[in-house]
Amino acid sequence: MSTAVSRRSLFARFRGGPAQLRPPWSRSESEFTDQCTQCARCIEACPTGLITPGHAGYPIVDFARADCTFCGACHEACRDACFDPDASHPWSLKASISNACVETKGVTCRMCEDICATAAIRFRPKLGGCASPEVRLEDCTGCGACVAGCPVQAITITPQNSSLQEATP
Ligand code: SF4
Ligand code: SF4
Structure with missing residues (x-):
């Protein structure tokens, strides 16, 4: 893990505010924030507009905006290893x-x-x-x-x- 990546992960873990829920099929929080480059591809790909930038630009879902159709466009758009599309459930x-x-x-x-x-x-x-x-x-x-x-x-x-x-x- 690079220093920059470690800082990013730490920043995400110590921020305040309300719960930040990651998109479906996201890997564990530490894996997600270590891998995510905040490129916003998943945000742009989501057809319902459910995904939005959260703290530090990491993507979150906001159910006040929309719902999830489980289309998979978010994980298909991701070029990093933030998602596990083979997981048995998209989320809990x-x-x-x-x-x-x-x-x-x-x-x-x-x-x-x-x-x-x-x-x-x-x-x-x-x-x-x-x-x-x-x-x-x-x-x-x-x-x-x-x-x-x-x-x-x-x-x-x-x-x-x-x-x-x-x-x-
Ligand atoms: S599965 Fe589809 S609708 Fe659900 S968050 Fe991902 S892109 Fe949006
Ligand atoms: S499946 Fe669950 S989250 Fe979706 S509409 Fe029904 S109760 Fe609400």
């Missing part, structure tokens, strides 16, 4: 829904249930006309399509295995 990201969900307060919505292509979101009826959302993790791909569909920002996408996907804060 899954959706979770907070108590801000209006269905839990008796307001009809269920936008996320309608949007989810894999039917990972279900609502369990409760007494008094309310319903509580559940995400079936085995069916959730972490695509993020439900995030932008939620009118009250109740949905977040988080890694199940932070060492594989999330940059060290």
Whole structure:
């Protein structure tokens, strides 16, 4: 590992701010930041606009911008060794829904249930006309399509295995 690469990696590891989620099929955080030259090819290749520059220019995904179709254009565009397209799963990201969900307060919505292509979101009826959302993790791909569909920002996408996907804060 060169000195320049080590500095880059250290800089990424000691920065502050919110969680930085790498694109699908990214290698471990240390491998990713050691290999990434911040060339932005993956950012330019992503057809949905999901990938954007994060801290120090390293690419991250931002589900407020778009969702992931798992087309693979990002790893195909990369000329370095940042991605592992042979990995068994593109990432460990899954959706979770907070108590801000209006269905839990008796307001009809269920936008996320309608949007989810894999039917990972279900609502369990409760007494008094309310319903509580559940995400079936085995069916959730972490695509993020439900995030932008939620009118009250109740949905977040988080890694199940932070060492594989999330940059060290
Ligand atoms: S797989 Fe396709 S849609 Fe998903 S981040 Fe990569 S380029 Fe974008
Ligand atoms: S992240 Fe994608 S697969 Fe998971 S619940 Fe949301 S829409 Fe469904």
